[in-house]
Amino acid sequence: MAWSSSWSPTSCSTGPARVALAATVLGLRAVAAAATALLLRRVVTTPFGVVRRARRDRPPRPWFALLVPAGPAAVGGYFPLLRWLERHDVQEPLPYLPLLVFAGGLAALVGTVLAAGWFSYAAGRLLHRLARGPAALLAARRLTADPWAGSRTFAALLAAVLFGGGAAAHRAYFQARYAAELAEARTFGDVTSAGDTFYLDTIGLVDLAVAVAVTIAAGGLLVALVEGIVARRRAYAALVAQGVPRGVLGRSVAWQALAPVVPAVLLALTVGLLLGRFLAGPVSTSTVDGAKRYVMPGVPLEELALVGAGAVAAVALTVAVGLLFLRASTTVEELRAT
Template sequence: MRPGTLGRLALAGTRTDTVRVVLTALSAALATLAGLAALTVLAIPTPPATDDNGVRWSQQYSEALLREPGLRGGTAFALLLLALPVLALAGQCARLGAPARDRRLAALRLAGATPGQVTRLAALETGVASLLGTVVGLVVFLGAHELLDRPDADGRLALPTDVLPSPVALAATVLGLPAVAAAATALLLRRVVTTPFGVVRRARRDRPPRPWFALLVPAGVGAFAGYGPLLRWLERHEVQAPLPYLPILVTAGGLAALVGTVLAAGWFSYAAGRLLHRLARGPAALLAARRLTADPWAGSRTFAALLAAVLFGGGAAAHRAYFQARYDAELAEARSFGDLTSAGDTFYLDTIGLVDLAVAVAVTIAAGGLLVALVEGIVARRRAYAALVAQGVPRGVLGRSVAWQALAPTVPAVLLALTVGLLLGRFLAGPVSTSTVDGAKRFVMPGVPLEQLALVGAGAVAAVALTVAVGLLFLRASTTVEELRAT
């Protein structure tokens, strides 16, 4: 198949395919903006020391997050955090209109296309849409870079508009995201065979989920729990640890905890379906029970970005409690030494406020992905829903079953993500060290930030509930009698 023909077929389709391409491109553009912003922060040059204290701050910026070199890594990490739910949203958008696309690919197989050509076509479709989005994101980034380059009265910049990432970094971001998206599509299709009669999946989907998260989550939490004692042991014995070991320990532990939490959503879906099937008496809960047990891994796919945002929110709440306890301890220490005018430094508390804002944005973006997945599921099963309505099942029952299906695994998964995030943040921050009047060291353990955790958890559940309410607006249009004739 010639490249030109392959490109035309990748861009062909119905209005649903056009919507999928637009949403995928929009998601790729948002991810590009987040990635380029993080690269710009990392590209800020560190000036040489200007005094005997070795201070190497970039004084041309008004924000301390950009002035201090030690804070730029955390700022870039927070920006990359916003890219995770955006990429998950792109994955959900790529599934929009999947049944119609499967029929189109089957028609190509019937016309003589090979399975490899069909797989390359599906991968190219996602790659082209992502490339369109990354190019748009690059143009918007460069335009905003010029428009926001406005120094204040002191000549300082609020944003790093005086620097740009290297051309290699720009090209890697713009071209790397579409390449990763296309490769991920081809990888996900490795167990899918497109035949002239439809799409056949070789994966076994009738096996119930195993509770593998019971191994991954404690392993990740244990890695964080050992970080503080290991660091103190190295300091006590004056041993210089090889540079990458501790970051690798934290990164591996965080990924293990995150993957375990996401896998837990699939197990929670299956367990909730079994429980509803055993205890429920209403038709809505029974319908939801069958759907949850039939495809429990839909929860892991759908709630992955939301659970990641909630886990980071729990970690941010733990760090807020740590910085609040440290602020209170420093204030009490200053008062004990007779300094009644000290008000303490609220810089770190203000910085955690920015992290909380990033978590809120991530939850909002993840809710958009949930909405796309919910609407796609309703449209994909419209013939079954229309048949139930034609047989006398009220639409309200179907709406309540969709709500049960979304909320039943959400609540325990969110509670687990909050708990894991709190433990990771608590072990990483450690206790607060203070000095008494006689010079002795005293360690204070921060309290549990119940209010902050409740705010993050309730916000996540409310986002899911709002998503369900909006998605149900498509239920009436998808349950008309005419849908029984849909192919």
């Protein structure tokens, strides 16, 4: 075989195209500038350096009630649509069906994150109506004043919990399939078959990745919590100077963090379970007469409880660590003019 004499090192490029590289470099800056302008559209800076955010009088709308069911519905329609195309000898539109599943998962995730804002406002209204202690009342006022803080703070945690719920659903599916393979092998006389545990071992790695993601999200929660305490240190110092105990302030911060996260974690677990269940589908087994039998995997309550309890425990531990900064931020010196 002879090499072509027209080949040269410059005839094939190993790097990205110049147009694509320029579009990426400029596009990232344009997207960052647009996002910054969108986030700062309600921020006003006075000549004295005081930054105020315009207050939103309108409470959060429950838009998540439209996005959350739309996600599992889009994912759940994937396999029925695929079987319908096979029965009617229609070629599968490859680019569109995976995009449908991706769009459904993204809609479910966005709806779950938006639900944290609505849960914060609803928890604040409920605490304001039913609570009798000063800590819960302070937390209620903070939750209703800035309900979207939950969506900003718990976004990464809720995403990790949602993936954890999906991983638990897939683990239940692979366990059911493993048991069905063993039963099928024994039905046909193969008593030496031990089944394939490859997928179960893989799901173990996914669980480890979810645990790492929850840990990283807890670190972000700690940073956001400490930043919030430091930003409101003058208000906290004024309350302490007026006679409010620091323990009341600490319990109010705990109420503010835990009240919206518990229902949001439950919603994320439910959505993740539905997405995983619809993606995996039922387990098919063959009987002696050759007929197909479909078995639906059970609900993995233990795995779901472990993921949910781990997420709530991570938030509680974050609050406990963040409260260590409360005493240093509520000294009388914080009230002095600078």
